[in-house]
Ligand code: GCO
């Protein structure tokens with residue numbers, strides 16, 4: 001088999017997605033998700049201008065060799081753009097291999113290690129009653145694990161808090177990317193946040209009892225000592241995890257956090273290689289790996305990363321917000337089903353429009369996802385529908401403190 005085409009499809013059904021479609025001389029096609037929220041066109045160009053020409057004539061079955069070729073021959077290693085592009089190629093090649101084998105992709109990864117994939121949903125509210133409503137709605141939808149984010153008194157716009165119900169009463173999950181010509185400015189005050197958050201978890205535990213797994217995302221905003229303080233303050237509420245408590249480019253920061261708290265820690269949605277985790281995993285400074293399959297070099301690289309983590313009883317918590325397309329979600333689900341050290345899967349539902357562009361076969365039943373049993377990833381791209389929604393510039397917001405200083409968002 002030979003690769004004869006590699007097309008990059010940029011489409012914006014409610015939000016931007018970049019999709020790679022690889023076509024072979026036997027007519028089998030494979031899809032990869034190359035979406036990098038707020039920087040979409042850089043990956044599209046990397047693929048179109050620099051990678052697609054290299055793929056022509058290659059044997060699509062040689063996945064490991066293609067991965068190493070793209071990683072090493074570029075000379076310039078790592079980084080979100082490069083690793084998202086490599087991930088898209090990798091996932092598309094796995095899709096082709098599994099379709100050629102006539103099997104769902106997870107079978108090629110060793111087969112199912114479980115019957116379903118526990119997923120967590122995103123509940124949020126501006127105040128406690130709104131938050132409780134949102135939690136109840138997620139429970140009604142079937143979620144059995146819930147991420148809790150709320151507004152903080154004194155801060156105007158807080159990460160993770162969904163837009164208000166529309167006139168029709170419909171509620172939406174929080175969507176950070178905004179179709180604005182410039183990134184929106186938000187405000188932040190870590191002390192106000194630290195004062196407020198434990199009372200939110202106390203209220204949620206009081207209302208929903210001790211069993212419900214609860215998660216929280218700190219979105220990189222704390223210093224190590226602040227994170228240590230929060231982890232300690234949240235211990236009575238038995239979190240499933242506290243995510244991205246510090247900006248973890250400095251992996252050593254987690255040593256300090258770890259000394260002070262037994263709250264489980266999840267990190268890594270902004271990472272792109274195993275090297276970003278070296279200290280975190282070897283010193284057992286985290287409990288969950290948060291990388292996206294789509295930003296970390298695809299299934300080939302994620303499998304190696306998660307196998308490394310498994311030696312230290314560290315589990316997966318693969319990134320799955322709406323900026324991961326249904327193609328990227330499907331790749332995550334096949335891996336989740338196959339690996340032994342699965343922890344939990346993030347799941348934010350895509351809009352009906354996005355689901356029209358990407359026809360998926362994965363299911364969500366009683367809180368558990370399953371990738372389905374179609375050959376390959378189980379996702380088809382409707383290029384005609386995709387073409388109706390051209391790219392629209394969109395940015396993630398950023399933070400300033402009260403005195404105007406830029407802060408991590
Ligand atoms: C999460 C993330 C997302 C990111 C988003 C940025 O835990 O799901 O923090 O909400 O903010 O992926 O593009």
Ligand code: MG
Nearest residue numbers: 217243244269
């Ligand atoms: Mg996060």
